[in-house]
Amino acid sequence: MRRFDDEDLTGAEFRECDLSGARMVGVVMQDAVIDGLVTRLMVNGVEVMGYVEAELDRRHPVRLLLRSDDPDDLRRGWRQLCDDWEATAERVRAMPEDSEHRSVDGEWSMVETLRHLVFVHDSWFRRCVLGLTEPFTAMGLGPPSVMEQEGIGLDPAARPSLDEVLAVRDRQASEVETWLAGVTPYQLARTAPVPDDGRWPPYAAGRTVRQCLGTVLDEEWAHHGFCARDLDTLASSDP
Numbered sequence: 001m002r003r004f005d006d007e008d009l010t011g012a013e014f015r016e017c018d019l020s021g022a023r024m025v026g027v028v029m030q031d032a033v034i035d036g037l038v039t040r041l042m043v044n045g046v047e048v049m050g051y052v053e054a055e056l057d058r059r060h061p062v063r064l065l066l067r068s069d070d071p072d073d074l075r076r077g078w079r080q081l082c083d084d085w086e087a088t089a090e091r092v093r094a095m096p097e098d099s100e101h102r103s104v105d106g107e108w109s110m111v112e113t114l115r116h117l118v119f120v121h122d123s124w125f126r127r128c129v130l131g132l133t134e135p136f137t138a139m140g141l142g143p144p145s146v147m148e149q150e151g152i153g154l155d156p157a158a159r160p161s162l163d164e165v166l167a168v169r170d171r172q173a174s175e176v177e178t179w180l181a182g183v184t185p186y187q188l189a190r191t192a193p194v195p196d197d198g199r200w201p202p203y204a205a206g207r208t209v210r211q212c213l214g215t216v217l218d219e220e221w222a223h224h225g226f227c228a229r230d231l232d233t234l235a236s237s238d239p
Contacts, residue, residue, distance in 0.1 A: 008122050015106075021134050022118065031072070053118075060225075064083070067214075069185060069189075074180055074217075075180045078180055079219065081220045081224065083226055085224060088224065089108075089166060096236065099231070104235055105233075106225075108141075108229075110162070110231065111161075113226065115140060115141070116141045116163045117169065117219060118139060118140040118169065120216060120219045121172045123136075124201065124216045125172075125175070125216050127201075127204075128192045128193075128194050128201070128204045128212035129179070129209055130179075138213045139158045139168065140153075143200075184212060188208070188213070189210060190208065191209075192204065192209045192211070192212045199213060
């Protein structure tokens with residue numbers, strides 16, 4: 001455990017850090033931003049995540065559909081996610097040239113975000129939900145440790161255009177939509193047929209089909225929000 005006493009951390013950035021169990025006592029925290037997997041967050045003796053989650057649901061009702069175990073809700077939620085991404089693709093096409101490749105505050109660009117979701121689909125839908133063992137789509141963007149592995153199909157040097165990534169995304173979206181059209185509650189509750197070949201994601205074994213699908217849906221929703229946020233920043237900064 002590291003302890004910080006009387007330190008000036010003004011403007012500090014913690015990226016991909018595990019702060020589980022962290023205690024901040026007597027701190028000054030003004031205009032701070034926390035973005036990530038946060039549960040049971042106590043602020044001045046009040047557990048605040050229930051309020052945060054309720055507000056997110058109010059702002060984004062699709063979250064209720066994405067958490068549902070009802071196939072009809074999941075189909076509606078998936079369709080809305082696809083519509084949101086389609087609208088965002090049209091938005092970036094109307095922005096200054098190469099906006100889709102521009103990064104904000106060190107985050108992924110829109111194209112990089114979409115490439116990551118290509119990887120998420122291959123990982124959590126094709127492998128975990130469908131049980132397939134095909135190589136990953138070359139343009140997919142995963143964690144550095146996965147990108148460095150040989151023989152899994154990923155190309156670290158890939159630099160696809162927006163149209164090239166969207167073409168793959170369209171095929172993947174159709175694959176999910178077709179599967180959702182016939183899925184039943186029983187199938188969702190079954191243990192996912194995760195291949196036992198040691199490839200990503202190694203911690204998926206034992207999860208249900210619904211849980212693996214949930215990772216796909218959560219990633220789609222969260223990364224769309226990140227992308228829209230960064231496009232807002234780019235739009236406000238362009239003359």
